[in-house]
Amino acid sequence: MYKRxxxxxxxxLGLRKVFYSKTxxxxxxxxxxxxxxxxxxVYPGVKSDLSRLLTDLGAKPLxxxxxxxxxHEWAGMLSQAASSSMPLSAARIARLTEERTNELLDLLLIAASLGDLAWKRELEGRLSQLNGQYIS
Ligand SMILES: [Zn+2]
Known part of the structure; x- marks a missing residue:
């Protein structure tokens, strides 16, 4: 995955460690x-989720x-892709993302049929993390 x-x-594109508030x-x-x-x-597709995480940490985090x-689902996919192939290949990431999406959709079906609303909401959040990369 490259850009100009x-x-x-x-x-x-790679996975980095970033520091927030020095702590x-x-x-x-x-x-x-x-x-x-x-x-x-920062990869545009994860920016909003990252900034939400930082907001949750607050101004003076421990x-x-x-x-x-x-x-984050998609960052997890990247780290899985990175451990098996370097550099990160767009085709491999797309395939892993599709597999994980299908897996989550199956779980969503189960959660819906059980009427488990909390689980359903959690899965929908995970799905939107995976699909967020296409929005930006
Ligand atoms: Zn440059």
């Missing part, structure tokens, strides 16, 4: 990085480490 940097070089480290955040000018950009790939 404003300096004209290519940015590659919280968030590992496994999808970030485009340029090796030429050292510019970093020191801790968060694994973004454990709280």
């Amino acid at each position: 940097c404003i300096c004209g070089e290519t940015m590659a 919280v480290s968030i590992a496994g955040v999808p970030v485009y990085a340029c090796s030429h000018c050292s510019r970093n950009e 020191p801790r480490e968060i694994r973004f790939d454990e709280v």
Whole structure:
């Protein structure tokens, strides 16, 4: 997964550790990085979920480490894709995303037929994290 940097070089998508308020480290955040000018950009599809996470942490969070790939479905998919192939391949990510989406849709069907509304809402949230990347 690549995009063009404003300096004209290519940015590659990878998983980075980012720091928030100097006390919280968030590992496994999808970030485009340029090796030429050292510019970093959070992947647009996870920006809103990441900023929600930071809002939840508040202005003075206690020191801790968060694994973004454990709280965000699509970041989790990326970390799975990254452990088996480098660099991250768009085709492999698309296939993994589709598999995971189908899995969640099956669970959603079960949750709906059980009338478990809380579980259903949680699954819908996870599905929107997976599909969020297509919106931006
Ligand atoms: Zn650059």
